[in-house]
Amino acid sequence: MIRLRHVAPLLLLAAAPTPAQAADTVLAPAADTAGITAYGGHVVLSRRDASTNRWALVRWHAGVFDVLPVPERSVPFDADAGPDATGDPVVVYSRCAQDPPNLSGSPGGTDFGAGPAPDWQTARGCDVYELSLSGTPTEHKLTAASSASRSETTPSIWRGGLAFARHADGGSVAKLLYLPKGSAKPRSLGAGSVQACERDCGALRNHAGIDQLDIGPSRAAYLWRMSGGAVSGTGIGWELRAASLTGGRSTLLSSGQISGACGFHLPSGPTATTPDGLVSYVDAGSDCGPTTTSFATIDPRTGALGSAATPGGRAVAAVRDGDTIFWLRSTGPAIDVPIPGVTSCSIAGAGCELVASPVPAYEQLPSRLEGSPARIDLVRSGLGYRWVRGPGDTQLLRPPATIPCAPSSQPAYVYTAARWSKGPHRVAVLRKDAGKPARAIRTPQTVSYPKVVDTASTRLVRCGDRTRLTYVVTTNGRARRVSFTVARARMPAR
Secondary structure (H helix, E strand, C coil): CEECCCCCCCCCCCCCCCCCCCCCEEEEECCCEEEEEEECCEEEEEEEECCCCEEEEEEEECCEEEECCCCCECCCCCCEEEECCCCCEEEEEEEEEECCCCCCCCCCCCCCCCCCCCCHHHCEEEEEEEEECCCCCCEEECHHHCCCCCEEEEEEEECCEEEEEEECCCCCECEEEEECCCCCCCEEECCCCCECCCCCCCCCCCEEEEEEEEECCCEEEEEEEEECCCECCCCEEEEEEEEECCCCCCEEEEEEEECCCCCEEEEEEEECCCCCCCEEEEEEEECCCCCEEEEEEECCCCCCEEEEECCCCEEEEEEEECCEEEEEEECCCCCCCCCCCCCHHHCCCCCEEEEEEECCCCEEECCCCCCCCEEECCCCCCCCCEEEECHHHCEEEECCCEECCCCCCCCEEEEECEECCCCCCEEEEEEECCCCCCEECCCCECCCCCCCCCCEEEEECCCCCEEEEEEEEEECCEEEEEEEEEEECCCCCC
16 A cells, blocks of 8 residues: 655636637526536537426537436436447447435435536445437436346446446446447446545545546546545545556556645546547646636647646536537636536536637646555555565565556556564665665565554656566565566557
């Protein structure tokens, strides 16, 4: 388990809006809307019905808003628009027996917690549905992705391939699955970090799942949420991640959390369908001052960043559709408006509008080293670590034989740890690179930590580097060695 470092910030809106650029087009007022997805000029949103305080699925297309023939629900939809197997526009979403709770406690309330989406890990009895967006909209259940004993949420579709999150009702950790076109069996994709359990470990207080998900031709981009456990700040943290649709471990692109003092950082709204292979998203933050938002891109292979300030106001949500960014812009002078947030446009004075903007000229920024906003369990986080039996009834943390290259501009870290329940032991770890003498990478561990395991890390700086790590376990004066070889993968194909 390791402490992931990311100082994070508060959800306040105080910045005065700047004049809108001439190239931006205001399509419609957007009060009481949330979420946004688009494909082929079909822009799909959730909109709160004032008469029922429930949310409808609506579409903007060719200058016209219409309400899609889908039953309203108590939370904004986890909808994603994309092409079906024939290339026609469709939208996929979940339908649940029990939606995520309204945290305000009032039947007509709109407080679904911090962040850009309801906490889908708390939903129960969910299945995946598809609605056509061309001709007369018709709905059908996607039976190949729906199970009787699990919940499926946050689906995304591309050319008939479908990705979605699946969790056991009441379970603590979701899985990210991908169902290729024509397949009846989904494959697992790399998910996200799982926070260590330090206090109340019940699933309702300590869980991890997917808030938002988008897939393109080759990868999934998604926002992974961690709640409770060893998450720092206010106890909610996010990871923006990318995973290849062929499987394997995911790549951490950015992270965010809400500080326990003031300030926040939140990446959201990932789009994986950009023609240049980049992941686009909204980057929002505050350092205890006014909130700022920007349209951002990141190369999931190298970690290279691009950024452009959102014109005329703050971005509540955004999606890229070809050469256009459709987004919800907040222009009002109100404060205490979470940006971006699932309830941002339902707050009086938010001044939300649906806007279409051309893809901006991004300012290129240096890559930055990211860490998850929690103390994580390396084994449960799907990184390839596992505990193995060592000498003298010790347990040694075995690292994966191969760790990912991406992002290639950043060093990759390999972690080691040991634990035991009885007897005095002394555990040191040596690193041996080709052509170099062995060297210690940690102070010898002499005390086992029954709840929080002490870890030490070493870096592989370049893709293709490899090293040999050796645990030296000394018990009653006798030293025994256990070695593992770790290699960093070479640069992945785009």
